[in-house]
Amino acid sequence: MPRLFVGNFDFESTLAAGRSGQSPSSLRRVVAELAPVWVAAAETGDMIWCPEPIDPRYFEQLQQHGFPGVRPVSRSAEVPTGLELVPWGWTEGVVRWGRSVGATVNAPPLESVRMANSRRFSHRWEQDAGTALAGAAMAESVAELFAVIGRLPPAGTGWVVKAEFSNSSRERFLHRVGRPPGRPRGHQRDRRRDRHAEDGEVADRRASDRDASDRDEFDRDALQRWAARRLGAGHALFIEPWVERVDEVGVQLTVPRIGEPRIEGVTRLLTDIAGRYEGNEFAPTLDDEPHWQGAVAAAQDVATALQRSGYFGPLGVDSLRYCDAAGDIHLRPIQDINARWTMGRLSLGLRRLLDPGEQGTWCHGRACDGLAGTETGLSRSCRIVPTSPAVLGGRPVQRRSAVVISTR
Secondary structure, three states: OOEEEEOOOOHHHHHHHOOOOOOOOHHHHHHHHHHHHHHHOOOOOOEEEOOOOOOHHHHHHHHOOOOOOOEEEOOHHHOOOOOEEEEOOOOHHHHHHHHHOOOEOOOOOHHHHHHHHOHHHHHHHHHHHOOOOOOOEEEOOHHHHHHHHHHOOOOOOEEEEEEOOOOOOOOEEEEEOOOOOOOOOOOOOOHHHHOOOOOOOEEOOOHHHOOHHHOOOOOHHHHHHHHHHHHHOOOOEEEEEOOEEEEEEEEEEEEOOOOOOEEEEEEEEEEOOOOOEEEEEOOHHHHHOHHHHHHHHHHHHHHHHHHHHOOOEEEEEEEEEEEOOOOOEEEEEEEEEEOOOOHHHHHHHHHHHOOOOEEEEEEEHHHHOOOOOOOOEEEOOEEEEEOOOOEEOOEEOOOOEEEEEEEO
């Protein structure tokens, strides 16, 4: 059955707003610009819902690079009946819309979707498994929040407060202090990521220049206002110490209604110095890297537990390797749980573009500056395929993306 892909990339915002709420208007353009990324997972004959019109010739050009033939659709009246609805994440609104256009809707119980994507669930799972970061805690009041921050280890490099529903480093308050802890031997940070300033973060901009002894010097009023809005909506907040990232992957799974959950693949997450998403590496060799096998096993356990709760569908579990002050590396097998599609899951579909001996990176946003407008490649051993149009709805696209393929 041909599929209709719907990119409700404001999924977490919708969960946070509740049944009667709506996502902020600022996210509408983001949703529209991200719609073409579905081509990574699509097959010939599938359709992609595009909130703002996209020139069909854009998708025709992608076919020349090995992508399937898909059709964009921007009006509900133009959607053929009988397509299988595939949303980014299941919500009441997307279910209702899918039925209104005559799509086949196979949604899991929405209460299981909300539970699985809540940070309450992942926090409780880490605590029960004994893999939570030292000092990580949940707060349900402003007083409790400041008490938890006050109890964090004094020698840390900062902390982050996360909202109950969030993704891609949105909906967080980040405070960083001092210098990074010791690095493991042979580990070097990607200098390209270091160049990115922490603009756009709800954080103390001067924190990165401070010594750890200044850990209490942050804008307490700003944090209190930020926290009060989220706590007032009935959501909890989650506090974690900031750790020095070594590497991060997403374990991609499918949870069936019946039968054992299956691993679809492992993709490496690329982020900037502040932890914001910049892309994925998607080579098949990542599936068998030894130091991620513990994360794969933990993700399988999470999938089994969610299946028992009634959830079925795509699942992405983010896992982190980090180093402490002594330079020792540790694994945080369950950092985030996403009971929905993820960019890492989409990037698995890009493996079909790889020839034997090649590796691929899917760059997004600032990570693909200077790449998205390139139609060919840098050399015989490196080719670049833009995966976002230059113009959308008559306006230039701000969130560009491109696939970079090179020989290993």
